[in-house]
Amino acid sequence: MATVHLTPHLFTHFPHLSREPLEVEASTVREVTLALERQAPGLGFYLCDELGRLRTHVNIFVDKQMVRDRRGLSDPVERQSEIHILQALSGG
Template identity: 35%
Template sequence: MQVITGGHKTVRVAGGSVRQIINNLEADYPGIRERLCDENGIDLLPGIAVIIDGETSQLGLLERVEENSEVHFLPALGGG
């Protein structure tokens, strides 16, 4: 995603939920939503995990985010 963010490894964006964060990221970095969400923007793509303050989100786009939270979008890893 650094290609979309102009090489930045981290960015700051406001939002009270994962959905709002992605919408705000899309406004600043067009094209980022299609790498994270399905074509309708209703759900995260399969294989994308959201980590908020070190905890894996179970609610996807609906997950609430605090003002100073750290949010990571990562490829989900399976184990066995």
């Protein structure tokens, strides 16, 4: 199971989620977002637009590497991967 660390900002919008890291079964970043959507309906549309593209001001890191395929989210995820989902800093 890969481990997902969400930015605390997202807990504001999904308060029912535990603030503990989430465990997901996934072999790609796309599968991570789909697993998160199952745990928190609506979360997928916070991370990606209607076309499935990662939103401009959202970053995902897999084992400290920033995701490269922002359109297809095909970056591989290993069983022991640590995934961080962050908001990119922007404006006031």
